[in-house]
Amino acid sequence: MSDKKQHKPNSKERILQTAISLFASKGFAETGMRELAAEAEVNLSMVNYFFGSKKGLLKEILDGFLSQYLAIARENLAGKGDLQSRLKRFIAASVNYFEAERNSLIITISELPHDDPEIVEHKAAWAGQMVEIVNRELCKPHTAETGQYIPPTCLAPMLTSLMASRFLFGPLMEEVKAGSSKAVSTEDYTKMLVGILLQGITGADIKSGERNI
Amino acid sequence: MSDKKQHKPNSKERILQTAISLFASKGFAETGMRELAAEAEVNLSMVNYFFGSKKGLLKEILDGFLSQYLAIARENLAGKGDLQSRLKRFIAASVNYFEAERNSLIITISELPHDDPEIVEHKAAWAGQMVEIVNRELCKPHTAETGQYIPPTCLAPMLTSLMASRFLFGPLMEEVKAGSSKAVSTEDYTKMLVGILLQGITGADIKSGERNI
DNA sequence: TACTTGTTCAAACGTTCGTTTAACTTTATG
DNA sequence: CATAAAGTTAAACGAACGTTTGAACAAGTA
Numbered sequence: 001m002s003d004k005k006q007h008k009p010n011s012k013e014r015i016l017q018t019a020i021s022l023f024a025s026k027g028f029a030e031t032g033m034r035e036l037a038a039e040a041e042v043n044l045s046m047v048n049y050f051f052g053s054k055k056g057l058l059k060e061i062l063d064g065f066l067s068q069y070l071a072i073a074r075e076n077l078a079g080k081g082d083l084q085s086r087l088k089r090f091i092a093a094s095v096n097y098f099e100a101e102r103n104s105l106i107i108t109i110s111e112l113p114h115d116d117p118e119i120v121e122h123k124a125a126w127a128g129q130m131v132e133i134v135n136r137e138l139c140k141p142h143t144a145e146t147g148q149y150i151p152p153t154c155l156a157p158m159l160t161s162l163m164a165s166r167f168l169f170g171p172l173m174e175e176v177k178a179g180s181s182k183a184v185s186t187e188d189y190t191k192m193l194v195g196i197l198l199q200g201i202t203g204a205d206i207k208s209g210e211r212n213i
Numbered sequence: 214m215s216d217k218k219q220h221k222p223n224s225k226e227r228i229l230q231t232a233i234s235l236f237a238s239k240g241f242a243e244t245g246m247r248e249l250a251a252e253a254e255v256n257l258s259m260v261n262y263f264f265g266s267k268k269g270l271l272k273e274i275l276d277g278f279l280s281q282y283l284a285i286a287r288e289n290l291a292g293k294g295d296l297q298s299r300l301k302r303f304i305a306a307s308v309n310y311f312e313a314e315r316n317s318l319i320i321t322i323s324e325l326p327h328d329d330p331e332i333v334e335h336k337a338a339w340a341g342q343m344v345e346i347v348n349r350e351l352c353k354p355h356t357a358e359t360g361q362y363i364p365p366t367c368l369a370p371m372l373t374s375l376m377a378s379r380f381l382f383g384p385l386m387e388e389v390k391a392g393s394s395k396a397v398s399t400e401d402y403t404k405m406l407v408g409i410l411l412q413g414i415t416g417a418d419i420k421s422g423e424r425n426i
Numbered sequence: 427t428a429c430t431t432g433t434t435c436a437a438a439c440g441t442t443c444g445t446t447t448a449a450c451t452t453t454a455t456g
Numbered sequence: 457c458a459t460a461a462a463g464t465t466a467a468a469c470g471a472a473c474g475t476t477t478g479a480a481c482a483a484g485t486a
Contacts, residue, residue: 011463027327029242033444043465048445050463087414106326113319113384114240124388131389146415150405153393157382158409161374169370171326175337176344180366192363196371198413201300202359224433246474256435261475430485439476445469452463 012050015040019057024103028058028111058111059122065104066126072097073130077137083145086137088194094163095190102167109164131156163193225263228253232270237316241271241324271324272335278317279339285310286343290350296358299350301407307376308403315380322377344369376406 018040022031033054037044051057076090098105111119135152143149166181166189173180184192195201231253235244246267250257264270289303311318324332348365356362379394379402386393397405408414 024326025328027242027324029240030327030329032442034442043463044444045446045466046464054444109381110323110326111240112381113237113323114243115238115384116243120385120388123385127382127385128389131386142414148415150414151393151396153386153390154379154397154402154405157378157386158375161378161381162371165370165374166367168322168325168374169340171328172333172336172340173344173366173370175333176341177366180364183364184367189367192367196410196413198415200409200411200413201355201363202361202411245472247472256433257474258436258476259434262433267474428486430483432481432483434481435479437477440474442473443471445471447468448466450463450465452461454461455459456457 011040011042011046015042015047015050015057016060020061020103020107023058023061024106028107055116055118058107058119061104062108062111062119062122062126065101065108066123068097068101069094070126070129070133073133077133083138083141084198087197091159091163091193091197092190095166095186095193098164098167099186102170105164105167109160109168127156134159159197162197224253224255224259228255228260228263228270229273233274233316233320236271236274237319241320268329268331271320271332274317275321275324275332275335276339278314278321279336281310281314282307283339283342283346286346290346296351296354297411300410304372304376304406304410305403308379308399308406311377311380312399315383318377318380322373322381340369347372372410375410 015036019031019036022036022039033047034044037047047054047057051060072093073090076093077086079086081089108123112123114120131152134156139150139152139155166184170181228249232244232249235249235252246260247257250260260267260270264273285306286303289306290299292299294302321336325336327333344365347369352363352365352368379397383394
């Protein structure tokens with residue numbers, strides 16, 4: 001099981017993982033192809049060989065993340081259960097996924113508003129499907145239940161932003177207060193989000209968690 | 214009042230405003246100095262003359278936005294009123310500010326996780342003060358009132374992300390569904406946020422707003 | 427008028443960028 | 457074994473990058 005210096009094992013996957021790591025920490029534009037190739041221990045040309053271009057590599061990262069996020073929404077927002085329990089399922093699954101793929105999450109969110117037509121088009125396609133699901137499984141049932149209406153183009157970004165805040169601001173908060181990322185566990189963070197969304201901040205209790213003033 | 218081709222009026226402010234616009238729509242790294250200078254109708258050298266460097270220009274943008282955001286937090290989270298009414302005040306003021314300075318908001322949030330030490334340091338200084346305020350004016354009173362505890366390093370990012378979601382995802386949602394940005398007014402968006410944070414999604418009603426399925 | 431200070435300018439600095447080429451090696455197929 | 461396909465390499469391409477330079481111009485002061 002010693003993966004030493006045989007430069008054989010799949011270079012494509014190594015490039016992809018290195019890119020996810022570098023794009024998340026340095027940013028897409030700030031990461032050079034030569035730096036990426038060196039870090040992934042491949043020749044410079046291999047990136048364009050496997051992914052066509054630097055932007056093609058980014059699109060593959062975005063597609064990989066968004067397709068799974070969309071699948072999670074489909075699986076958990078639809079199906080049995082009332083609105084509350086389905087929303088709870090969705091939040092728990094999403095937070096776990098964000099935790100596991102936090103670098104891809106950072107890339108996807110951070111690179112959001114930039115107006116490269118090629119990239120925006122790709123993301124709009126995924127976002128459109130997400131909006132559709134949120135409208136069908138959350139907004140409409142919510143309206144039927146309470147008479148209130150929240151447009152999916154408003155609710156979907158709110159949910160995603162809220163769930164992602166821990167991971168987007170994590171590195172910065174760690175700079176502000178070392179260990180702050182570990183102060184709240186993933187489970188408690190999930191409970192907190194569910195509590196807030198269902199009952200407001202008065203419902204956002206967490207059981208464990210240091211009472212650091 | 215005809216500001217025609219007298220190339221005299223303050224070039225520094227023109228550079229700053231052009232940079233805010235371009236950085237928000239294209240991204241910091243993707244915006245070139247020559248493009249910026251051309252758009253601002255100044256000579257290429259003027260940017261470095263006034264701001265020292267491209268990064269210096271970014272820091273000035275970040276400082277301008279974050280100092281005002283922090284001032285809003287200080288003014289509205291502290292002072293008279295219970296936790297609910299102070300939070301309500303803060304949200305209303307923040308959303309209005311985000312609306313007015315949405316480009317600076319996008320720059321500040323989007324450029325968040327990138328690990329340039331010079332930039333991260335600056336932002337951590339502002340974030341630290343914000344965390345302090347949120348802890349003193351929100352977290353501690355909330356604990357005293359309900360016995361529950363939410364760390365400020367968790368709550369501050371959540372609040373900011375939630376309030377900013379409309380503006381961060383706005384361009385993308387507009388691509389998904391034209392006119393979606395106008396479907397909910399700023400006042401209704403504020404009410405929605407207050408409702409969710411105080412009572413959960415069941416409290417997030419908006420009065421006006423088209424019922425488009 | 428001379429001098430200073432704050433701006434503006436064209437031109438060039440050296441570096442790095444993403445991409446491409448063509449030759450070479452390895453692996454798989456018949 | 458022969459042949460093609462897939463993978464890998466070093467080297468170079470032109471373009472664009474952020475920054476610097478040194479001179480010119482404008483305005484106010486002594």
